[in-house]
Amino acid sequence: MAVLGSSSYCSVAVVGAVLVLVLVLNGADLCNGGKTSTFVRKVEKTVDMPLDSDVFRVPPGYNAPQQVHITQGDHVGKGVIVSWVTPDEPGSSVVFYWNENSEHKEKAKGKVSRYEFYNYTSGHIHHCTLNNLLYNTKYYYEVGIGHTVRKFWFITPPEVGPDVPYTFGLIGDLGQSFDSNRTLTHYEHNPQKGQTVLFVGDLSYADNYPNHDNVRWDTWGRFVERSVAYQPWIWTAGNHELDFAPELGENKPFKPYTHRYHVPYRRSNSTAPFWYSIKRASAYIIVLSSYSAYGKYTPQYKWLEEELPKVNRTETPWLIVMMHSPWYNSYNYHYMEGETMRVMYESWFVQYKVDVVFAGHVHAYERSERVSNIKYNIVNGLCTPVHDLSAPVYITIGDGGNLEGLATNMTEPQPKYSAFREASFGHAIFDIKNRTHAYYSWHRNQDGYAVEADSMWFFNRIWHPIDDSTSV
Numbered sequence: 001m002a003v004l005g006s007s008s009y010c011s012v013a014v015v016g017a018v019l020v021l022v023l024v025l026n027g028a029d030l031c032n033g034g035k036t037s038t039f040v041r042k043v044e045k046t047v048d049m050p051l052d053s054d055v056f057r058v059p060p061g062y063n064a065p066q067q068v069h070i071t072q073g074d075h076v077g078k079g080v081i082v083s084w085v086t087p088d089e090p091g092s093s094v095v096f097y098w099n100e101n102s103e104h105k106e107k108a109k110g111k112v113s114r115y116e117f118y119n120y121t122s123g124h125i126h127h128c129t130l131n132n133l134l135y136n137t138k139y140y141y142e143v144g145i146g147h148t149v150r151k152f153w154f155i156t157p158p159e160v161g162p163d164v165p166y167t168f169g170l171i172g173d174l175g176q177s178f179d180s181n182r183t184l185t186h187y188e189h190n191p192q193k194g195q196t197v198l199f200v201g202d203l204s205y206a207d208n209y210p211n212h213d214n215v216r217w218d219t220w221g222r223f224v225e226r227s228v229a230y231q232p233w234i235w236t237a238g239n240h241e242l243d244f245a246p247e248l249g250e251n252k253p254f255k256p257y258t259h260r261y262h263v264p265y266r267r268s269n270s271t272a273p274f275w276y277s278i279k280r281a282s283a284y285i286i287v288l289s290s291y292s293a294y295g296k297y298t299p300q301y302k303w304l305e306e307e308l309p310k311v312n313r314t315e316t317p318w319l320i321v322m323m324h325s326p327w328y329n330s331y332n333y334h335y336m337e338g339e340t341m342r343v344m345y346e347s348w349f350v351q352y353k354v355d356v357v358f359a360g361h362v363h364a365y366e367r368s369e370r371v372s373n374i375k376y377n378i379v380n381g382l383c384t385p386v387h388d389l390s391a392p393v394y395i396t397i398g399d400g401g402n403l404e405g406l407a408t409n410m411t412e413p414q415p416k417y418s419a420f421r422e423a424s425f426g427h428a429i430f431d432i433k434n435r436t437h438a439y440y441s442w443h444r445n446q447d448g449y450a451v452e453a454d455s456m457w458f459f460n461r462i463w464h465p466i467d468d469s470t471s472v
């Protein structure tokens with residue numbers, strides 16, 4: 001073992017003292033962050049709704065379609081993927097659809113499949129893409145045959161363009177507890193009327209049941225149908241979608257999720273359904289996967305590297321990124337789990353001026369200032385988040401209300417980059433007004449939809465890139 005000479009020891013001591021000083025100064029700089037809400041939620045156990053709950057009711061009739069859900073089916077909003085399950089036999093994979101001003105029913109044929117997971121066999125899962133729809137038009141659609149035909153409707157988004165107003169809802173980590181039901185109800189009743197849900201991952205939490213009881217994937221599908229059959233939910237894969245269970249002989253990650261929830265990933269040249277992009281109205285939405293490889297040379301890395309330069313902010317001013325595991329999170333839960341992905345991609349987000357990043361995973365709410373932390377190069381010690389007007393705002397909205405309960409324990413003091421945090425369940429609305437302004441609000445469940453517990457005017461990073469920080 002080498003022994004340090006006295007001069008080496010001396011310089012090590014000096015470096016050590018400087019380091020301590022830097023740490024103390026940094027510590028001071030990191031204190032006195034934004035606001036930790038004083039709202040104290042009554043601590044109650046979060047429990048799943050029992051199987052015989054009305055929200056899980058099976059529609060009447062033999063083999064009636066259930067778990068109906070829609071998502072965007074192309075890159076620009078003229079396509080819709082309609083999905084549903086028939087429990088007893090395949091039935092029909094056809095969707096009949098017509099616009100509200102037409103008597104003529106059109107017909108699209110989808111595909112049906114089923115999967116097995118340990119001792120569970122799924123129903124017959126149908127996916128059918130409707131293409132070349134008219135923009136900004138109400139369509140009715142029907143699935144099922146005979147006297148089990150079920151009818152729903154949706155409204156297509158306006159044509160992609162820079163000043164098209166559009167209202168997104170934000171829900172994450174929903175699960176199927178009584179709190180989940182409250183969150184969904186408050187979203188549905190919010191007078192701001194979300195037109196599409198950006199869902200940041202962790203859907204059913206079926207994997208928390210013995211043998212990942214996939215019956216809880218079915219109940220979740222029936223629970224959310226009342227919203228997602230009528231407006232698209234844009235899906236992000238979370239860790240509860242992995243269902244990786246070698247102890248059960250289930251070695252293929254994302255098996256139930258990929259069978260049940262299709263996304264239009266090929267339309268954005270992605271090679272896997274876990275990362276993809278869509279345009280919708282004035283927004284360009286990039287979905288990333290915290291649980292797929294994202295290092296250099298991986299498919300996701302290469303895709304994102306080619307994707308970001310394609311975003312034309314003259315056409316879609318608002319650049320929104322969704323992922324499951326947050327990069328900026330000051331709760332003592334999942335602390336720094338997003339760090340490795342942040343190291344890989346954060347400089348791109350700053351370079352391409354992403355407006356906002358939505359994540360889930362932490363079962364609480366948090367909004368960051370516009371910060372970046374991209375100067376560090378192993379030896380320079382520059383590893384503190386700094387105010388950066390080219391950086392996105394990071395919002396953690398993993399507060400849907402699943403059975404794992406709330407994350408109530410926060411790191412103290414609140415870091416400077418954290419603008420607002422509160423341990424409550426809720427949902428949010430991102431309401432785009434035009435190319436320069438969007439109004440964002442978060443609604444805690446205790447107040448229903450009526451109270452905005454946190455809000456912010458977003459100024460677009462390309463068209464109005466002035467400071468929109470909420471704390472002076």
Ligand SMILES: [Fe+2]
Nearest residue numbers: 202238239361
């Ligand atoms: Fe999660």
